[in-house]
Amino acid sequence: xxxxxxxxxxxxxxxxxxxxxxxxxxxxxxxxxxxxxxxxxxxxxxxxxxxxxxxxxxxxxxxxxxxxxxxxxxxxxxxxxxxxxxxxxxxxxxxxxxxxxxxxxxxxxxxxxxxxxxxxxxxxxxxxxxxxxxxxxxxxxxxxxxxxxxxxxxxxxxxxxxxxxxxxxxxxxxxxxxxxxxxxxxxxxxxxxxxxxxxxxxxxxxxxxxxxxxxxxxxxxxxxxxxxxxxxxxxxxxxxxxxxxxxxxxxxxxxxxxxxxxxxxxxxxxxxxxxxxxxxxxxxxxxxxxxxxxxxxxxxxxxxxxxxxxxxxxxxxxxxxxxxxxxxxxxxxxxxxxxxxxxxxxxxxxxxxxxxxxxxxxxxxxxxxxxxxxxxxxxxxxxx
Amino acid sequence: xxxxxxxxxxxxxxxxxxxxxxxxxxxxxxxxxxxxxxxxxxxxxxxxxxxxxxxxxxxxxxxxxxxxxxxxxxxxxxxxxxxxxxxxxxxxxxxxxxxxxxxxxxxxxxxxxxxxxxxxxxxxxxxxxxxxxxxxxxxxxxxxxxxxxxxxxxxxxxxxxxxxxxxxxxxxxxxxxxxxxxxxxxxxxxxxxxxxxxxxxxxxxxxxxxxxxxxxxxxxxxxxxxxxxxxxxxxxxxxxx
Numbered sequence: 001x002x003x004x005x006x007x008x009x010x011x012x013x014x015x016x017x018x019x020x021x022x023x024x025x026x027x028x029x030x031x032x033x034x035x036x037x038x039x040x041x042x043x044x045x046x047x048x049x050x051x052x053x054x055x056x057x058x059x060x061x062x063x064x065x066x067x068x069x070x071x072x073x074x075x076x077x078x079x080x081x082x083x084x085x086x087x088x089x090x091x092x093x094x095x096x097x098x099x100x101x102x103x104x105x106x107x108x109x110x111x112x113x114x115x116x117x118x119x120x121x122x123x124x125x126x127x128x129x130x131x132x133x134x135x136x137x138x139x140x141x142x143x144x145x146x147x148x149x150x151x152x153x154x155x156x157x158x159x160x161x162x163x164x165x166x167x168x169x170x171x172x173x174x175x176x177x178x179x180x181x182x183x184x185x186x187x188x189x190x191x192x193x194x195x196x197x198x199x200x201x202x203x204x205x206x207x208x209x210x211x212x213x214x215x216x217x218x219x220x221x222x223x224x225x226x227x228x229x230x231x232x233x234x235x236x237x238x239x240x241x242x243x244x245x246x247x248x249x250x251x252x253x254x255x256x257x258x259x260x261x262x263x264x265x266x267x268x269x270x271x272x273x274x275x276x277x278x279x280x281x282x283x284x285x286x287x288x289x290x291x292x293x294x295x296x297x298x299x300x301x302x303x304x305x306x307x308x309x310x311x312x313x314x315x316x317x318x319x320x321x322x323x324x325x326x327x328x329x330x331x332x333x334x335x336x337x338x339x340x341x342x343x344x345x346x347x348x349x350x351x352x353x354x355x356x357x358x359x360x361x362x363x364x365x366x367x368x369x370x371x372x373x374x375x376x377x378x379x380x381x382x383x384x
Numbered sequence: 385x386x387x388x389x390x391x392x393x394x395x396x397x398x399x400x401x402x403x404x405x406x407x408x409x410x411x412x413x414x415x416x417x418x419x420x421x422x423x424x425x426x427x428x429x430x431x432x433x434x435x436x437x438x439x440x441x442x443x444x445x446x447x448x449x450x451x452x453x454x455x456x457x458x459x460x461x462x463x464x465x466x467x468x469x470x471x472x473x474x475x476x477x478x479x480x481x482x483x484x485x486x487x488x489x490x491x492x493x494x495x496x497x498x499x500x501x502x503x504x505x506x507x508x509x510x511x512x513x514x515x516x517x518x519x520x521x522x523x524x525x526x527x528x529x530x531x532x533x534x535x536x537x538x539x540x541x542x543x544x545x546x547x548x549x550x551x552x553x554x555x556x557x558x559x560x561x562x563x564x565x566x567x568x569x570x571x572x573x574x575x576x577x578x579x580x581x582x583x584x585x586x587x588x589x590x591x592x593x594x595x596x597x598x599x600x601x602x603x604x605x606x607x608x609x610x611x612x613x614x615x616x617x618x619x620x621x622x623x624x625x
Contacts, residue, residue: 296457320457352511359451359477364460370470370513377511380570 001168002308003280004092005084010069010076011044012037013342020346022329024303027312027344028319029334030371034342035312038334039176039282042310045083046172046280048097049165051151053104059196064101071340077101085165090116093123093161097148104146113161123159124150134159168279175273176284183265184257186239192276198269202242202257205272206232212275219271223297224264228252262289267298274301280308287315296321303330320363327362335375345378352377386491387425387433389418390442390482391502394589396544398441405450405485406440414441416592417544420603421500421536423596424616427604428623442485451481471514472522475503479526479535486532498622499527499535505611506542506567516541520614534622541611542567545575548592550609551601553582559609 003021008014013034027035040060044067047056057064068077078098085093091113098108109126125132126149132138133153145152150166158166175198182197190204205213213230221227228245231254235241242257244264257265266289273281283302290298299321302309313319319327333347348354348362356365388406391397398415400407414422414434418441422434433439454477461473479501486492486499501523503509505516520537527535540547541563550559565575579587595601606612 316460316462320460351508352513355507355509356474358448359455359481360473361455361457361460364455364473367460367462368470368473373513377513380511380568 001088001164001279002086003083004086006041006045006081008041008079008081010079011041011067011081012069013071013336013340014038014041015069015071015341017342017344019332019344021308021310023308024305024326024330025308025310026318026322026327026331027310027334028314028331028347028366033334033336035334036176036284037342038344039174039284039310039312041081042172042280042282043174043176045081046169046174048099048106048147049150049169051145051147053146064104067101069341078107085168087161087164093165094120095165099147106148109148111159111162111165113159123162133157133162171277171279172282173273173276173278173280174282174284175269176282178266178269178283178288180262180265180289183262183269184260186235186241186257188238188240194269194273198266201265201269201272202232203240205230205242205268206234206240208272208275212272215275216268216271219301220264220268223267223294227264230268263291263294266290267294270298271301274305274307278307280310281305282310284312285314286311287313287318292317316363316367318363319366320361322362324357324362327357331362333374335371335378343378345381350374350377350381385425385429385433385438385496385498386489387421387439388442388482388486388489388497388499389414389421389439389502390444390447390478390500391415391417391538392444392504392507395587395592397500397502398589400441400443403443403446405446406442406489408440409437412439412441413589414439414593415589416548416596416601417502417538419593419596420547421498421538421619423603424619425498425623428620440489442482447478447481447485450485451477454481454484469515469518469522471510472518474509475519475537475539476522476526476529478503479523479537480530483527483530483532483535486535487530497532497534498619499532500538500619501527501535502538502544504543504567505539512566512568516611524618533625536615536619536622538615539611543575545579545587547606547609547612548587548601549575549579549582550606552595553578556602556605556607559606563609563611 005020007018009016014037027038029035078100080098083095094112094114096110097106099106111124112120113123114120122135129141130138131141131149143152177197179197182199183201187200187203190200190207194200194204217230226246228247231243233241244255244260246253295317299318303326328348331347332344334342334344336342348357353365389397394415396415396417398418399413400411402411422432426432482499482501486497489497491497506512520539523537546562546565549562550556
């Protein structure tokens with residue numbers, strides 16, 4: 001299962017915003033173009049099926065009113081979105097929803113199963129305080145909820161594909177705020193997840209199955225040949241400590257996470273996440289703290305990951321280490337229209353960019369292009 | 385002496401009927417810009433290199449393939465304090481690739497190869513962005529990087545149509561302002577259409593070449609177009625060296 005397309009309106013700067021997605025996806029664009037907003041929206045989507053929107057807002061220190069688009073004259077409150085999922089065997093799922101930020105729930109919602117020949121059947125319908133499953137007769141909603149009704153309906157009642165959709169989104173993970181001080185801190189337990197900023201890394205690795213730990217070590221040694229192993233131990237108080245063993249001239253040196261370099265910790269967090277059963281992984285500014293020699297390793301790992309991966313970057317090196325076909329398919333350029341709305345376009349579909357790619361690497365095209373003036377060309381294209 | 389050409393299409397440097405990296409003889413159908421080069425060289429060399437088969441043509445796909453093969457994932461041209469300009473690498477990389485091919489010619493070591501690379505100053509690759517001067521310099525730098533000091537950039541501002549329009553629409557007068565026209569083919573009055581109108585018929589390679597050969601379009605009389613003058617000066621320098 002994979003998310004293949006999203007459209008959204010009235011979520012921060014996303015208004016009539018469209019984005020097509022593949023297995024590996026990379027968002028680029030100037031500061032403030034809306035890259036992080038897209039990641040936030042993806043996380044918002046995932047939260048819909050978890051339900052607790054209060055907690056989601058709190059984790060980000062947002063108020064409900066921060067969700068809405070502040071541009072233009074319209075003061076519509078509803079966030080509307082449409083998400084397409086690709087299923088095995090060519091079928092697709094379409095999830096449409098209207099989210100009311102005052103009530104913090106989707107007051108109107110539909111899930112359709114769309115066959116290859118585009119015929120569709122309704123799997124879920126929510127409207128006017130009533131819901132219906134599998135196109136059966138609708139019934140009043142007997143409980144209160146936040147986010148999507150899917151968060152509260154009993155698993156056994158859900159149609160198979162809706163269950164799949166929910167499970168998929170529950171396994172979405174965004175590491176949009178990965179920060180060294182969080183990665184370094186000791187933790188008691190991880191609850192099977194890293195925090196948005198990489199909190200609980202020591203406990204997360206401590207709790208990993210032994211085979212995953214071994215795999216993580218092998219991968220890390222590929223990136224850092226001096227590394228001999230990754231070790232965690234439980235302290236008496238229940239805190240978990242993360243240690244890195246390195247070897248310099250036959251001398252073993254063990255370093256506690258507190259003193260390990262940022263790049264290694266970040267790579268470790270990213271790799272550890274890829275070993276989980278997460279469905280979609282999002283990394284904001286994936287290049288941060290990682291030295292150029294490791295960029296190729298990082299990109300190869302992310303492109304080949306089993307999960308759907310979404311990264312944002314400002315780094316031409318990240319782009320230059322993509323194969324052209326990967327870059328053509330996966331790099332989306334985000335920009336703002338004159339009135340401030342975020343838009344996306346496949347970067348290498350822009351004629352000048354496509355032409356330049358014939359004689360340059362993808363990163364070289366990126367750094368050679370005056371992005372502040374690229375809008376003129378895109379505007380001319382979209383007018384046609 | 386040997387002339388090596390490469391360009392964008394039939395109505396500038398010409399086209400090939402083969403897929404070799406360097407097409408010669410009947411495999412090369414020279415376009416109007418190749419004839420411009422040839423005539424400008426003939427002033428000094430007293431013979432037509434095209435008519436005497438002393439020239440070769442690198443088709444764009446072959447040049448592009450060479451340029452792409454030379455790019456490394458690990459190194460790239462970065463902008464910085466020493467290089468502020470945008471939209472230059474396209475010119476640099478194409479020039480480098482052409483110089484590499486030129487270096488492999490036997491004439492390069494035992495005679496002289498004049499390398500002329502044509503690219504629009506403002507074509508698809510830059511869509512109105514970047515400075516002409518920086519693009520020109522990047523091409524010179526690209527030639528030098530590969531040790532080809534006989535490289536000559538042929539970069540009309542914005543497109544070759546303006547050089548031709550100077551002759552057929554402006555009667556060789558007040559042509560400088562033509563360089564400020566938009567190179568955008570989707571603009572209100574695209575240069576291609578203006579040229580067709582001025583000629584009274586479609587500006588095909590054959591028709592343009594015929595007019596150049598019988599001097600109805602005369603490169604020597606186009607004197608107030610800075611982008612063409614820069615080309616002429618550089619070609620003279622290379623010929624005199």
